[in-house]
Amino acid sequence: MRRWLPPLAVLSVLLAGCGTTEQSDDAGAVEPAGGRGEPVQVVASTDVYGSIASFVGGDLVQVTSFISDSGADPLEYESTPADAVAVRQAQVVIYNGSGYDQFMPQLIEGAGGIASIVNVSELSDLSSAAEAAGEESNEHFWYDLETVQDLAVTLAAELGEAVPDEVETFEANAAEFNAQLDGLRDQLAQISAENGGTRIAVTEPLANNLLQDAGLENLAPAEFQQAIEEGTDPSAAVLQQMLTLFDDDPVAALVLNTQTQSAVTDQVRQAAEAAGVPVVQMSETLTAPEYVAWMSGQIDALTAALDA
Template identity: 25%
Template sequence: MNTSLRHHLIASVIGLATAALSPALLAQTTAPVKAVASFSILGDLVRQVGGDRVAVDVLVGPGSDAHVFQPTPSQARLVGQAQIVFSNGLGFEGWMSRLLNTASYKGRHVVASRGVKPIHAEGEHDHKATGGHHHEENDPHAWQSVPNVMAYVGNIAKGLCEADAAGCNTYQKNAVAYNAELKALDTDIRATWAVIPATQRKVITSHDAFGYYAHAYGVKFLAPQGVNTDSEASAKGVAQLVRQIKQEQIKALFVESISDPRLIAQIGRETGVKPAGELFSDSLSDAQGPATTYVAMMRANTTALTQAIQGH
């Protein structure tokens, strides 16, 4: 066989082999979209929608408090290299605009809560214990309502489609599937609370992070701290809260995973109510905990809350 014919045959075989590669296999060779999410809960939502096409880095990891976060130079570099950045918005990440400027970030910035109707710190639930602070402050913890997170998912899918048009069909399918899971979660949470009389749905938590949960599921939350853990609980506010716990015989007292437990322990001593455990408000748990994903977090919190109220 002459050299020319041999080269022609080799080229033909390579061409046939390349043509035989499935689109799925070719997609796997594409470098994933580089995404950065501001905190662990949002990072999980981006992963649910992005799937294998998106590599997600989280700035404020499990167990850490985004309210008091201080970005490091290495995190600024990470943001500078990202194709898309996701933040919660509603004032949750007061440091985000400075970080984007420091990183000279020119890519897409998606505010996941876009379109969600905010509630104020003084809103649908009781905030007497805050000592009257934060009257006009938006509550940023919108993810505590599952229907709100379904809106987050739509914003995430739209942002990823704009950053990676080739993967848009995948992102849209993932979003539809995940929203179906979220709808089932919302139904389950409502059914769990339905057996508890409205007058008994009263809970004490470390800081005012559950306003959207309260509004969505008909639960009354009281907290010694406001919506931002960087604020101090006033002595007057704590004293009012202690009196209210005694008067209303509230039995569900929780510390949050990101909070200093000493204040809740003090309230427990003064009221005789033993803390019922830990809730996850602003952060997922580590890999060994019960709240490794958003769905797991909402289920774990709902179980803990309802069992404490029912005295289990």
């Protein structure tokens, strides 16, 4: 059976602003059920990975997530002295890698002696395939559900190293989590079966891995996506290419990253709405209490847009 901490104990906000630090208990370590000793200290660069660790670890872990503000761009996050302390005290550290959470390697190097470091980019088949092809992989690995399932299994093993008597608990929690993700993957397969090849546009490549699994064709110019992702404005010609996707034969949906919005993306959104094209909002951090509910809501929103 899953073991849960009360929601406020798992994710209470310590710091507000561009990014926040979350801890399971403001007063310190939380005593796991049954008096089994101190929980495993887990640090995650974002609340997405923190949520997955909380599911797999249950009340045997205390999770600190550095970035959780769904209204800010995670690439602008600057680490704090409190973050450095949290990393030094951690037994398990999870970060995205591939240059996304650039502050984490420095914190890890400064801490030294961390028992377990999980770099999600090193788990992803997408990353290794891109490397073999001499290309850059899409760094938003949490939108590739297979990679997330691999992460859950890895976390179960790493937490089992920290608490050997609870290996079966961690493995059971990871199996339950992955069973829920199997359901989401089935939803994507259904979208592909019913809407495979449907044309869409995205403001930046946040969810492209998921959209590919859904069998959708992204027509947004690569130059436009790259500019928005890097926080710059595309050229007038590239912007015009993007806007033409909402002309006479418009795409079926616009997928908008809510955390990298600008005057340019506002212009694109207005063009989509004027053409009657549904806008699907997706984010880089959680907008729901935990990962599965968050991802499920986004997939449901995509399904509704395509049905419209």
